[in-house]
Amino acid sequence: MSSFSAELRAGAADVWEAQHSHPFVRGIGDGTLALDRFRHYVRQDYVYLVDYGRLLALACARAPELETMRRFAELTQAILVTEMDLHRSFAADWGVPAADLESERATPTTRAYGDFLLRTAALGDFAELVAALLPCMWGYAEVGERLAAAGPPEPDPARPYARWIATYADPEFQALAAWCRELMDRLGAACDDAGRARLRAVFAESSRHELAFWDAAWRLEPAARDQRSLG
Numbered sequence: 001m002s003s004f005s006a007e008l009r010a011g012a013a014d015v016w017e018a019q020h021s022h023p024f025v026r027g028i029g030d031g032t033l034a035l036d037r038f039r040h041y042v043r044q045d046y047v048y049l050v051d052y053g054r055l056l057a058l059a060c061a062r063a064p065e066l067e068t069m070r071r072f073a074e075l076t077q078a079i080l081v082t083e084m085d086l087h088r089s090f091a092a093d094w095g096v097p098a099a100d101l102e103s104e105r106a107t108p109t110t111r112a113y114g115d116f117l118l119r120t121a122a123l124g125d126f127a128e129l130v131a132a133l134l135p136c137m138w139g140y141a142e143v144g145e146r147l148a149a150a151g152p153p154e155p156d157p158a159r160p161y162a163r164w165i166a167t168y169a170d171p172e173f174q175a176l177a178a179w180c181r182e183l184m185d186r187l188g189a190a191c192d193d194a195g196r197a198r199l200r201a202v203f204a205e206s207s208r209h210e211l212a213f214w215d216a217a218w219r220l221e222p223a224a225r226d227q228r229s230l231g
């Protein structure tokens, strides 16, 4: 029998394939993505990662075992420091200080994804929280792996997409995503059928937010009017 994670992935397969074939993702892969779209994405992703970091810290607080707490503490650090360093370094190359990234206002799409994650963490159980965070880790691991395998674009200082791909194709990021899947497998096995149905719904909803996020950057979606930065 396939793993519970594989079952979740199969249930959302259409949304995942739509991500791989989205023009934003393809454009990163072949180096043709217009830089203004990528810059929009980096700024919104920074805002998103603040909420994602909060979600991981809540996962750490809620984890039933000490070993799982430790892993979520490490994962929180990996996102808030290592992954966000990538964004800060892109911004620095464009002459944009980190403080500007922090004062960026969320678009409706960024806000909707962050709200969904934190709502799930607030009101759902621990397994639902993990189902919500999984498409983020696993989706980027899969996109990074596929784009790296297809042969990343030539290094180009004006379009730094090879560096983006290398970050997510990196064995360390791949290992973090694999650990999240293994945790989901254990939690899924411990649930009854109704619980597993809820996890499938959460995973599918999170996957749709991932797809919407690429599309919002592609469309250069404007910030929502009344957004504050950092939450």
Ligand SMILES: Cc1ncc(CO)c(N)n1
Binding pocket: 045, 048, 049, 083, 135, 136, 137, 140, 210, 213
């Ligand atoms: C929207 C989004 N999903 C997943 C990741 C991977 O951490 C990211 N940086 N941004």
